[in-house]
Amino acid sequence: MGHLLGQLGATLASLLLLLSAPTALGQRQKKPPPPSPIDNIQAVGNFDPNRVLGKWYGIGLASNSNWFQGKKNHMKMCTTIITPTADGNMEVTATFPKMDRCEKKTMTYIKTEQPGRFRAKSPRYGSEHDMRVVETNYDEFILMYTLKTKGPETNQIVSLFARDKDVRPELLDKFQSFAKAQGLTDENILILPHTECAVAPTCGPPVTPLMGEWVGVAVASDCPMFSAMKAEMKTEPVVKFWKDGANLICGTGFRTSKGCQKREITLKENGNGHFTYSVPQMGDSVMTILSITPTLCLAHTLTNAPDGKVYIELQFFKRGAEPPEGAKKQFSDYAIKLGLKEDNIVFFEKGEKCHFK
Known part of the structure; x- marks a missing residue:
């Protein structure tokens, strides 16, 4: 997440121990960690979280993760609902088809001091998510970049959401061009097929x-x-x-x-x-x-x-x-x-x- 907090924290701790101990002759100092891919991603500076609330459709998804490559041929358009939490963060609930049923996943995105940047942790897999809103006009589309980190593994995710299931070709081009600018290839990019799956089956606490x-x-x-x-x-x-x-x-x-x-x-x-x-x-x-x-x-x-x-x-x-x-x-x-x-x-x-x- 961000600068790979877990990995970077371990590196800094080792470096401090090294600096506090006598340096052996010829011993090499550790190289600093490589720059994170997200360092060059700018979030929307005047982002207004209240204007992205409501229903969105997942239009495009791009990632270099092995999980995505293994699942992308079976993935379809999802419906995403963004609602505010009582403490000012965003709860994102995605509903998507899985075999003969609709399945739902919910994550809470925690706001940061930087407008348009949020952090989240997958309750199921424990992966850390550093998400930035790259571009949006609120009424039509939202383009997001996420760096997902779990242990030593780091993956990029580029997402395009829209208020309607059908979008202008220019938005698809924008999504694909941005994904490729991050080093993702055509094999990493998917335009999600339409689906009628809108809301998940009843679950959760009773009424x-x-x-x-x-x-x-x-x-x-x-x-x-x-x-x-x-x-x-x-x-x-x-x-x-x-x-x-x-x-x-x-x-x-x-x-x-x-x-x-x-x-x-x-x-x-x-x-x-x-x-x-x-x-x-x-x-x-x-x-x-x-x-x-x-x-x-x-x-x-x-x-x-x-x-x-x-x-x-x-x-x-x-x-x-x-x-x-x-x-x-x-x-x-x-x-x-x-x-x-x-x-x-x-x-x-x-x-x-x-x-x-």
Whole structure:
């Protein structure tokens, strides 16, 4: 990772011991380690992590690893969901076809002091990943370079992701040219075939902590529909989760000038606190439970709208007692940290509620 931290640390330790001991006549000093391939890779200087959240498709993959060479003839396009973690890092969940099923892998990328640079460790294989965002326009594509290190072995990975399954030929050329500039060959480069595998089977923790009725404390969103309805959203809404057969239903009841309004959506659980759903004319959404206790819940939703834009929604629920002092300010601070503005935030007032049976 980066300058091959593990290997470099061992080298430095040996060098310090050598310098502190008497030097034997004719003894050679150890040569410094060779430069890392990632040293010449520049990350996007003004990178905005909030704008890469949401759904992406894996378009191209290039690597000099033996594992990649052995698997590439069987690899297909994956769906990748990027969501924020409560501490400001990025959780990346990739869903890909494997034999007769869809499989899911999740890694958390830790931000560094350098914009556009993240570090991660594979929970399964223990490999270290030093990833840099090389180029992106956020709405169409993202080009990444990763140096993967495990023990003495170091491999390069170049990835191209896009918001749509089909991309302009110019982007494929950009991906391939960049990969070759890093010393990768045509044999190391793969344009991933299309697949219908979109989300993984249900796994991870049960939805039990969500079940039952909650009361909305606050909501923040940059969705145009939210802005249009904001004036009507004054009193505390009721949010209820329940099972209908194999389906998980989320119902929201809120009072407007026209009376009690209710809506229901069917959620598909994808494990680790992630749920997906679709609403006509609004697009496909991924809801992530960032934090939950018996009395408080913080949820984050990303919606890929039909116009290609990605909208953020942050929801704060309570059950029973009032939130602790300072919780509302923390909610506002976190919403603004995600790129939302003060005008996007609504704190609900107490009033008559619309309950579900």
